Amino acid sequence: MTEKLFRIHAILFRRMELFASVTALAVGACVSSVQSAHAQWAVYDGAAHVQTVLIAARELQQIDNQITSLANQAQMLVNQAKNLALLPLSTLSTLQSTISQTTALLAQAQNIAYSVTSVEQQYQQSYTSVSSGMSDSALFSQAQTRWQNSVGGFEDALKMQARAVGNIPSDSSAMTQLVSASQSSSGALQAAQAGNQLLALQSRQLSDVVAVLSANGRAQDLDRAREAAAEAEGQAQYEHFAQHDAYVPGAVSVFNDGN
Incomplete structure (x- = not known):
């Protein structure tokens, strides 16, 4: 136990x-x-720890700001590239071709060309050289030349009007394309180029207007010059007729006195 x-x-x-x-x-x-x-x-030092955290936060914020700045710069470069992009549409060759056709048609002016020298020469020969000393055949030849000039002037004016009217469909198509390109442009340069081409189109249309007005004015002036020359021709023919001796009545023997 x-x-x-x-x-x-x-x-x-x-x-x-x-x-x-x-x-x-x-x-x-x-x-x-x-x-x-x-x-x-x-x-452990709390203040130092807080300071370290603040420094890290500031550095992080700086990095974020740099990233944002780089992104903005990249976007700016993209926008600059868009602003510098060329317009893919160009109507210059068409406008130049149309102007060349109008210029060629003006160069085909009949009898009196669109030239100061030509106008002076032809005008002196056919419109201001009418005199009473000219023969009837010379007066008739000049009158015929003036009539041909007037008819040719009106024909040229009609051709020029037909050319201007024929350009309207192509102008309408070009204007539609340019306005559409301007509205859908990706940058300032494309919009400016579209606007410049529209201005060029308007300038070409104004050249058509000038050509038509010039042709119409030429035809009307030639016809008025013809009328003025016709009055001078009538005066010359009267003076030419007045140079002949007046009619003097004389005795006329109807039957032979021996019979």
Whole structure:
């Protein structure tokens, strides 16, 4: 019985020693942990940490600003490229061809060309050289030349009017294309080029108007000059007729006195 009690006390003592050892270790660990935590808390600098975070935030903001600036510069370059893009549509060759055709038609003016020298020469020969000393055949020849000039002038005017009217469909098509290109232009240069081509088209149309007015004026002036020359011709013919001696009546023998 005593031996059993001794064994029980030995077991309890051992358990108490084990519990004390564990408790000591736990307390030591806790104390060590608290001391370590206390040491770490004492070393940590909050202000420096905040300053570091602020510096990092500022650097991040600067990087973000640089990225935004680069993106804006890239967009600006894209916009500049659009503004410098050429207009893919050009009506210059068509306009030049039409003007060349109108100029060629003007150069085909009959009898009296659109030239100051030609007008002076022809006008002096056929319109201002009428005189009473000219023969009837010369007066008739000049009258016929003036009539041919007037008829040719009106024919030239009709041709020029037909040319101007014939240009209207092509002008309408070109104007539609240019307006559409201007409205759908990707940049300032394309819009400006479309506007310049529209101005060129208007200039070509104005040249047609000038050509038609010139042809009409030429025909009318030739006809008025013909009328003025006809009056001068009539006066010359009267003076030419008046130069002959007046008729003097004389005796006329109808039957022979011997019969």
